Amino acid sequence: MTALPAAFTIGSTTAPPGAIASGALDIPARGAAPGASVPFTIVHGVSEGPVLALVAGVHGFEYAPILALQRLRLAIDPAALRGTVIMVHVANMPSFLGRTIYYSPVDRQNLNRVFPGRPDGTLSERIADAITREIVARATHLVDLHGGDGNESLRPYAYWITTGDPSVVEASRALALAFGLDRIVVDHERPTDAAASLYLSNTAMTRGRPAITTEVGGLGSASDAEIALVERGVSGVLRHLGMRDEGPLPLASPVWITRNVVMRASATGLFLPAVECGQTIAASAPIGRITDFHGRVLEEFTAPFGGEVLYIVRTPPISAGEPIGMIGAC
Numbered sequence: 001m002t003a004l005p006a007a008f009t010i011g012s013t014t015a016p017p018g019a020i021a022s023g024a025l026d027i028p029a030r031g032a033a034p035g036a037s038v039p040f041t042i043v044h045g046v047s048e049g050p051v052l053a054l055v056a057g058v059h060g061f062e063y064a065p066i067l068a069l070q071r072l073r074l075a076i077d078p079a080a081l082r083g084t085v086i087m088v089h090v091a092n093m094p095s096f097l098g099r100t101i102y103y104s105p106v107d108r109q110n111l112n113r114v115f116p117g118r119p120d121g122t123l124s125e126r127i128a129d130a131i132t133r134e135i136v137a138r139a140t141h142l143v144d145l146h147g148g149d150g151n152e153s154l155r156p157y158a159y160w161i162t163t164g165d166p167s168v169v170e171a172s173r174a175l176a177l178a179f180g181l182d183r184i185v186v187d188h189e190r191p192t193d194a195a196a197s198l199y200l201s202n203t204a205m206t207r208g209r210p211a212i213t214t215e216v217g218g219l220g221s222a223s224d225a226e227i228a229l230v231e232r233g234v235s236g237v238l239r240h241l242g243m244r245d246e247g248p249l250p251l252a253s254p255v256w257i258t259r260n261v262v263m264r265a266s267a268t269g270l271f272l273p274a275v276e277c278g279q280t281i282a283a284s285a286p287i288g289r290i291t292d293f294h295g296r297v298l299e300e301f302t303a304p305f306g307g308e309v310l311y312i313v314r315t316p317p318i319s320a321g322e323p324i325g326m327i328g329a330c
């Protein structure tokens with residue numbers, strides 16, 4: 001019989017070994033800018049092991065992961081767990097309650113572009129700073145759980161970041177396989193500067209923690225199948241990390257998406273897609289078009305190479321500079 005681990009504390013919330021405790025990071029108001037609350041749960045096991053951070057709701061309109069963590073909170077038994085799971089239920093509460101895509105309704109910033117954040121910055125920067133200090137710093141591994149945003153129809157996939165420390169990159173690759181989504185986008189272009197990591201998963205990796213980003217769900221929906229896919233992914237990671245005995249085995253042969261493009265609007269108006277997510281398309285195939293408010297075509301999109309539509313915008317509003325979709329190929 002090994003000795004029980006010490007209690008696990010985040011802020012004023014403490015989980016004894018073999019117990020679950022929930023609390024929130026409190027981001028105070030600053031001058032005229034409001035504050036925010038970041039609810040979390042600690043599931044603390046009965047022996048030493050990895051500390052896995054599962055973060056949902058960095059984008060508050062991405063519901064499948066948020067609902068999956070509500071189920072996982074009840075499903076992970078601390079008495080049968082080695083190590084600790086930290087769940088961040090909704091990282092971006094202003095975006096969740098405000099029902100905004102991409103940006104915070106408070107400061108119009110994208111939380112997943114302001115990491116590692118600043119303690120004296122905008123609300124998004126202060127949320128990022130709190131997550132970096134209180135969650136990333138306490139974790140050994142991290143999964144940033146996303147989906148298609150409220151305007152995006154998405155085929156599930158994971159991102160594997162290849163930049164940075166080779167051992168962290170290799171361990172992150174194993175996390176992607178363990179999560180089990182059958183498309184893995186190989187991302188060679190993330191920053192390696194820990195002081196300007198921008199993305200949450202990158203913030204973990206530049207601090208020596210293996211991490212992945214996963215994408216499941218979209219268009220503001222969260223079907224049982226989508227929620228189950230996230231739960232299954234987490235179960236695979238728990239098994240892979242030796243935190244639980246049960247769980248699915250890592251994927252033996254995913255499709256590695258080695259080439260991808262995010263197509264962006266150069267006009268503002270109505271976007272009308274010509275493809276579905278998951279559709280296989282040939283080079284030069286029509287992807288969609290933007291019209292003005294009188295029906296005049298402003299921009300037409302065609303595929304720069306043949307591949308698969310990983311996500312496509314399926315609601316009409318589009319502003320210049322915003323993505324209209326992503327195409328991946330092997």
Ligand SMILES: [Zn+2]
Pocket residue numbers: 058059062146147149
């Ligand atoms: Zn997202």
